[in-house]
Amino acid sequence: xxxxxxxxxxxxxxxxxxxxxGLASAAPAAEITMTGRRDGSRVWFDPYxxxxxxxxxxxxxxxxxxxxxxxxxxxxxxxxHPRRIPGGAAAFDSGYLLTDEAFEVTLEVxxxxxxxxxxxxxxxxxxxxxxxxxxxxxxxxxxxxDLDPVILNGFPPVADILQAGKVRHEEG
Amino acid sequence: xxxxxAAAAIGALAAAPALAQDASVAGSPPDAPYxxxxxxxPLPDFLPGMGQLFVxxxxxxxxxxxxxxxxxxxxxxxxxxxxxxMNADTAFDNLAAPGGNVDHVDIYFNAGHPGVEEPHxxxxxxxxxxxxxxxxxx
Numbered sequence: 001x002x003x004x005x006x007x008x009x010x011x012x013x014x015x016x017x018x019x020x021x022g023l024a025s026a027a028p029a030a031e032i033t034m035t036g037r038r039d040g041s042r043v044w045f046d047p048y049x050x051x052x053x054x055x056x057x058x059x060x061x062x063x064x065x066x067x068x069x070x071x072x073x074x075x076x077x078x079x080x081h082p083r084r085i086p087g088g089a090a091a092f093d094s095g096y097l098l099t100d101e102a103f104e105v106t107l108e109v110x111x112x113x114x115x116x117x118x119x120x121x122x123x124x125x126x127x128x129x130x131x132x133x134x135x136x137x138x139x140x141x142x143x144x145x146d147l148d149p150v151i152l153n154g155f156p157p158v159a160d161i162l163q164a165g166k167v168r169h170e171e172g
Numbered sequence: 173x174x175x176x177x178a179a180a181a182i183g184a185l186a187a188a189p190a191l192a193q194d195a196s197v198a199g200s201p202p203d204a205p206y207x208x209x210x211x212x213x214p215l216p217d218f219l220p221g222m223g224q225l226f227v228x229x230x231x232x233x234x235x236x237x238x239x240x241x242x243x244x245x246x247x248x249x250x251x252x253x254x255x256x257x258m259n260a261d262t263a264f265d266n267l268a269a270p271g272g273n274v275d276h277v278d279i280y281f282n283a284g285h286p287g288v289e290e291p292h293x294x295x296x297x298x299x300x301x302x303x304x305x306x307x308x309x310x
Contacts, residue, residue, distance in 0.1 A: 040282040066219045067285050096214035123283035
């Protein structure tokens with residue numbers, strides 16, 4: 001099995017420190033699967049809505065045997081897309097992941113992180129991560145109007161993520 | 173009279189020549205300008221359900237993509253037509269069809285992939301029987 005692991009440090013040693021032995025966050029990494037129908041007619045992240053704590057790691061893994069996927073933050077730095085990550089948070093981009101390849105990022109800044117798959121954005125393959133301390137509230141959906149309605153329909157409401165912790169695709 | 177027409181039609185079908193297969197695409201790898209898709213874009217070398225794909229990059233996005241089984245035998249010719257191109261002002265004329273006889277055709281939606289990064293239709297001309305599609309199933 002081919003496997004490529006990425007550790008995104010945002011260009012700083014400090015950002016990578018939480019993953020060092022003995023310093024790791026108490027919360028285990030949350031995993032998001034990239035998958036889809038066998039014929040490629042539908043593709044999605046599962047779960048596509050996830051609640052994590054500040055300093056927790058998110059890990060995407062491609063389990064689709066017939067397609068490549070990315071986990072790419074909505075930010076101008078990523079192909080001039082609108083910003084849909086918190087102020088002060090750095091944009092992440094996994095690059096293309098082939099089958100069984102994975103990518104990790106540790107998110108420190110509380111807020112709502114929207115991301116997409118580069119070749120499947122127009123098919124609504126997007127996801128949302130809410131980074132929030134226990135009991136925190138005040139997080140809201142981003143205003144509509146900056147993306148195509150097909151894409152916007154792919155995001156689960158922030159309230160659903162806060163309530164359920166995970167929001168899964170109906171075929172997941 | 174109907175009998176005469178029917179006989180003439182059957183005779184015409186029987187006389188129709190088989191579609192010739194271009195020898196340059198019969199086995200994997202096909203001759204240039206075809207290139208392996210997985211060398212052009214980040215995709216698995218063998219795609220379950222389709223096989224190992226080759227395309228002339230100059231023909232993207234429509235193709236034809238030539239698909240082979242694990243033994244290097246041609247199984248299908250695939251055209252990929254973006255939904256955005258299915259309109260009154262766009263046509264795809266004279267697409268190459270070098271694969272020879274067509275057993276049956278599949279048409280289905282694809283959400284996109286590297287190389288054709290927008291929703292599109294796969295039009296698959298199978299050169300093998302429905303049962304032999306299993307040669308590229310895994």
